[in-house]
Amino acid sequence: MTWDIVIGIETHVQLTTKTKIFSGASTEFGLPANENACLVSLAYPGTLPVLNKEAVMKAIKFGLAVDAQIAEYSVFARKNYFYPDLPKGYQISQFELPVVNHGHLEINNEGVNKKIRILRAHLEEDAGKSVHGIMDNKTGIDLNRAGTPLLEIVTEPDMSSAKEAIAYAKKLHNLVQWIGICDGNMQEGSFRCDVNVSVKPRGSDKLGTRREIKNLNSFRYMEQAINYEVSWQIEQIEDGHDIIQSTVLFNPDSGETKAMRSKEEANDYRYFPDPDLLPLKISQKDIDLIRDSLGELPEECLKKLTVDFKLNEADASIIVSDKKTYEFYQSLVASGLDAKITANWIVGNLFAKLNDHELSIDDCPIAQEQFILLIKRIMDQTISNNAGKKIFDLLWEDPDKNVDTLIDTLGLKQVSDVSAILPMIDEIIQNNPEMVEQFKSGKDKAFNALVGQVMKISKGKANPGQVSELLKEKLTKS
Amino acid sequence: MKDLSLNELNQGLKNKDFSSVELTQYYLNQIKDLNTEINAFITIDEEKSIQQAQQADQLISQNHISELTGIPIAQKDIFCASSWKTTCGSKMLDNFYAPYDSMVVDLFNKCGAINLGKTNMDEFAMGSSNETSYFGAVKNPWNIDFVPGGSSGGSAAAVASGMAPAATATDTGGSIRQPASLCNLTGLKPTYGLVSRFGMIAFASSLDQAGPMAKTAEDCALMLNVMADFDERDSTSIKRDKENYTQSLNASLQGKTIGIPKEFFNDELNDDVKIILEKVMQAYQSLGVNIKEISLPNSQLSIPVYYVIAPAEASSNLSRYDGVKFGYRASNYKDLEEMYLKTREEGFGDEVKRRILVGTYVLSAGYYDAYYLKAQKIRRLIADDFTKAFTECDLILAPSSPSTAFKIGDKTEDPVAMYMQDMYTISTNLAGLPAISAPAGFINKMPIGFQLIGNYFEEAKILNFTHQYQSISDWHKYSPGGVL
Numbered sequence: 001m002t003w004d005i006v007i008g009i010e011t012h013v014q015l016t017t018k019t020k021i022f023s024g025a026s027t028e029f030g031l032p033a034n035e036n037a038c039l040v041s042l043a044y045p046g047t048l049p050v051l052n053k054e055a056v057m058k059a060i061k062f063g064l065a066v067d068a069q070i071a072e073y074s075v076f077a078r079k080n081y082f083y084p085d086l087p088k089g090y091q092i093s094q095f096e097l098p099v100v101n102h103g104h105l106e107i108n109n110e111g112v113n114k115k116i117r118i119l120r121a122h123l124e125e126d127a128g129k130s131v132h133g134i135m136d137n138k139t140g141i142d143l144n145r146a147g148t149p150l151l152e153i154v155t156e157p158d159m160s161s162a163k164e165a166i167a168y169a170k171k172l173h174n175l176v177q178w179i180g181i182c183d184g185n186m187q188e189g190s191f192r193c194d195v196n197v198s199v200k201p202r203g204s205d206k207l208g209t210r211r212e213i214k215n216l217n218s219f220r221y222m223e224q225a226i227n228y229e230v231s232w233q234i235e236q237i238e239d240g241h242d243i244i245q246s247t248v249l250f251n252p253d254s255g256e257t258k259a260m261r262s263k264e265e266a267n268d269y270r271y272f273p274d275p276d277l278l279p280l281k282i283s284q285k286d287i288d289l290i291r292d293s294l295g296e297l298p299e300e301c302l303k304k305l306t307v308d309f310k311l312n313e314a315d316a317s318i319i320v321s322d323k324k325t326y327e328f329y330q331s332l333v334a335s336g337l338d339a340k341i342t343a344n345w346i347v348g349n350l351f352a353k354l355n356d357h358e359l360s361i362d363d364c365p366i367a368q369e370q371f372i373l374l375i376k377r378i379m380d381q382t383i384s385n386n387a388g389k390k391i392f393d394l395l396w397e398d399p400d401k402n403v404d405t406l407i408d409t410l411g412l413k414q415v416s417d418v419s420a421i422l423p424m425i426d427e428i429i430q431n432n433p434e435m436v437e438q439f440k441s442g443k444d445k446a447f448n449a450l451v452g453q454v455m456k457i458s459k460g461k462a463n464p465g466q467v468s469e470l471l472k473e474k475l476t477k478s
Numbered sequence: 479m480k481d482l483s484l485n486e487l488n489q490g491l492k493n494k495d496f497s498s499v500e501l502t503q504y505y506l507n508q509i510k511d512l513n514t515e516i517n518a519f520i521t522i523d524e525e526k527s528i529q530q531a532q533q534a535d536q537l538i539s540q541n542h543i544s545e546l547t548g549i550p551i552a553q554k555d556i557f558c559a560s561s562w563k564t565t566c567g568s569k570m571l572d573n574f575y576a577p578y579d580s581m582v583v584d585l586f587n588k589c590g591a592i593n594l595g596k597t598n599m600d601e602f603a604m605g606s607s608n609e610t611s612y613f614g615a616v617k618n619p620w621n622i623d624f625v626p627g628g629s630s631g632g633s634a635a636a637v638a639s640g641m642a643p644a645a646t647a648t649d650t651g652g653s654i655r656q657p658a659s660l661c662n663l664t665g666l667k668p669t670y671g672l673v674s675r676f677g678m679i680a681f682a683s684s685l686d687q688a689g690p691m692a693k694t695a696e697d698c699a700l701m702l703n704v705m706a707d708f709d710e711r712d713s714t715s716i717k718r719d720k721e722n723y724t725q726s727l728n729a730s731l732q733g734k735t736i737g738i739p740k741e742f743f744n745d746e747l748n749d750d751v752k753i754i755l756e757k758v759m760q761a762y763q764s765l766g767v768n769i770k771e772i773s774l775p776n777s778q779l780s781i782p783v784y785y786v787i788a789p790a791e792a793s794s795n796l797s798r799y800d801g802v803k804f805g806y807r808a809s810n811y812k813d814l815e816e817m818y819l820k821t822r823e824e825g826f827g828d829e830v831k832r833r834i835l836v837g838t839y840v841l842s843a844g845y846y847d848a849y850y851l852k853a854q855k856i857r858r859l860i861a862d863d864f865t866k867a868f869t870e871c872d873l874i875l876a877p878s879s880p881s882t883a884f885k886i887g888d889k890t891e892d893p894v895a896m897y898m899q900d901m902y903t904i905s906t907n908l909a910g911l912p913a914i915s916a917p918a919g920f921i922n923k924m925p926i927g928f929q930l931i932g933n934y935f936e937e938a939k940i941l942n943f944t945h946q947y948q949s950i951s952d953w954h955k956y957s958p959g960g961v962l
Contacts, residue, residue: 043798046558046580046677048712078794082818089797270841275684275791277713
């Protein structure tokens with residue numbers, strides 16, 4: 001039997017606000033334990049939540065970026081359960097009436113576009129952390145993270161392979177950073193996914209029972225976890241077992257998913273509207289203001305690159321995979337560089353180098369003006385592309401070097417002067433009558449060999465395009 | 479200094495008839511004499527109070543004196559006060575010292591009033607007799623075999639017995655008005671949102687409201703002048719211009735209308751209470767007020783609605799008392815779950831547990847719609863009844879309590895009988911309206927009050943009506959051991 005895979009994703013996106021969602025405590029990461037645990041974070045008696053407007057604006061921004069409906073009226077609810085890192089004994093979240101409804105995100109998986117529907121996105125507060133193993137036999141509680149604003153983004157079950165799920169997660173990861181609502185730091189837990197997976201016989205209308213893989217904070221683990229989970233579910237069903245709806249955890253060491261103990265998930269959260277907070281009302285005016293500040297979205301930028309700049313889809317996708325790269329590219333083109341050559345240089349050379357050194361574009365050692373100069377020298381044919389690569393490597397090693405000085409000191413300037421190239425061509429034609437004969441009888445290979453000869457006697461400095469052009473002219477005339 | 483009004487105390491301090499230290503010491507001595515018997519205070523700290531009084535005397539000597547500067551005020555032990563123990567009447571918080579002031583305490587501190595001590599109360603404000611306090615029952619100063627009412631029974635007993643000139647209190651379903659009624663005091667529950675809930679330990683967040691408890695409407699007005707203030711730390715606090723509640727105390731009532739809800743004045747109403755309330759009506763008529771029958775058709779649903787909503791919110795509000803961060807923690811447990819169970823089993827009293835159970839039940843999956851959601855809908859209908867009624871009258875007159883005080887222990891075995899104590903007060907909490915209870919007379923030597931309910935933010939009108947009544951009656955002047 002063949003199977004359909006059905007995947008839906010819930011993503012917890014940590015919003016980049018200065019202070020917590022319901023208090024004035026800082027959200028700074030990495031501080032000593034409980035440094036950011038203010039009285040509200042500690043749930044001291046009589047303390048009350050006050051909503052952080054910035055968190056709401058960021059939620060709206062997301063809603064607009066995925067073309068969703070922004071609720072004029074939404075409600076904060078209490079999700080009640082006991083856990084030591086949940087100081088109030090309830091989490092403030094949105095339940096029945098979330099702030100964002102019905103959006104979508106378009107993904108591209110191996111050349112195929114697909115629309116993934118976003119059911120809802122709601123605001124909530126994060127919990128603290130239980131810290132094991134630092135005190136004998138005791139568990140520590142760190143409430144620094146308690147109250148950090150999260151946007152939980154829930155899709156419809158629209159993905160049908162691990163690859164699509166990853167494409168969605170990456171696209172979302174890019175988008176939330178692009179619009180400036182999340183730092184995207186997966187190690188620090190700023191972007192975490194819960195993935196719901198089920199399988200059903202191919203073409204069946206009836207969804208299978210799903211299991212939810214909790215808390216995946218790397219794309220690689222996500223792919224492994226989904227693939228494992230899918231094979232496991234198929235195997236179970238084919239062996240005649242039912243799938244039991246449950247929450248599972250992925251163990252990166254074994255590469256397996258495993259159900260949590262049923263007790264850990266048997267919770268009746270007793271949701272009800274939080275009486276300490278008024279319903280959240282958002283006016284059209286607020287929405288319009290935020291829309292104006294949204295700027296270009298990755299989708300529009302991609303279109304601009306492929307349509308206006310005629311870049312291929314692959315290069316364009318890489319350039320818009322990150323807002324800073326896109327802005328870097330934009331500023332280069334704006335300074336007069338050729339769109340295609342620049343794209344090739346960013347994707348082919350700069351990115352390769354950055355990836356080798358595990359650096360982001362912010363950490364690129366080469367000064368932007370030197371990078372621009374380098375591409376300019378290639379464009380104006382002062383140097384060949386190969387010479388450009390040599391200079392690029394040298395600049396990387398020593399960012400204080402100057403492109404033009406390097407061209408001079410290394411003698412990389414290419415000869416584009418016809419009067420200088422023609423004598424060389426004549427010499428080669430004269431010395432290689434056999435090859436000329438071969439070319440004339442239709443062997444293209446011979447032509448390349450002749451160009452090579454000219455390049456050789458020019459010591460690589462002749463402009464290869466020009467050599468090729470002049471040579472062809474000469475040979476076809478005579 | 480006994481029986482002086484807040485205004486008279488203010489005059490005395492201004493005229494240097496006595497200092498704040500002398501005044502504070504006088505009340506501290508009263509407490510020493512009487513509190514062992516009455517049990518109105520949980521925490522007294524002479525040193526802190528006297529220190530505040532010394533600071534107040536300095537202010538007064540520099541002529542920086544406002545209406546309550548230098549005057550000792552008893553604080554209900556539900557209000558967090560920096561460096562004071564704040565117990566909320568519970569074993570759970572018997573070791574809890576808040577590192578912050580509630581807004582109410584802060585406002586009194588800022589105007590130079592003295593914190594005289596923290597008053598006893600039903601545990602987490604759950605109760606109508608002050609018998610659920612971990613710190614023991616409070617005795618009614620009019621007869622120590624009787625309850626003072628609750629949950630602000632400590633505040634009521636403190637003022638009624640002359641241990642404090644005035645006190646703060648809170649009212650979730652009648653906890654200011656019912657004890658005021660049972661102790662011959664004037665107590666005002668303001669409009670929901672008028673007084674900040676910041677630092678006031680939550681029982682039922684959508685119903686809790688702080689207010690003053692004192693001998694007269696005038697004293698309540700002076701207290702409310704301090705207490706009513708916008709607070710951005712409480713999202714339900716309402717931003718509006720400050721009012722002076724003493725300004726219109728003497729306004730004429732000629733031509734005004736008091737509504738009498740027929741649902742309250744029915745056969746169920748105790749005959750003696752009815753007679754007393756009729757006398758109150760006659761007094762108002764003598765002041766030129768018209769009396770008009772009105773209807774609050776859904777008011778009989780108030781108790782069931784309240785006992786769904788209040789426990790639901792309480793069950794969630796009290797989840798934070800888990801032994802992890804502050805307050806009581808059981809000493810022996812083998813794992814986390816047992817720590818939770820034992821901490822809450824040992825730390826909470828029966829009434830609190832009962833309400834947590836009820837609240838947890840009504841919010842459970844499968845019951846939410848039938849209980850909580852339905853209760854919220856009826857709550858709206860109850861509020862709508864009042865809105866409609868106020869198109870026909872200025873204020874509504876109602877009983878404050880179904881009877882005078884009952885004997886300690888009389889209702890402890892029957893929670894529902896206890897809940898009925900608040901049958902006339904609860905609907906205003908559900909609607910968020912302001913209401914006052916003021917002395918109306920005595921039945922068998924025990925006091926009883928009448929209640930006036932106003933529209934939103936009509937505290938000034940309520941205080942005006944009550945003050946006018948008090949200017950032609952003298953029930954509020956009686957104190958225990960007096961002429962009766």
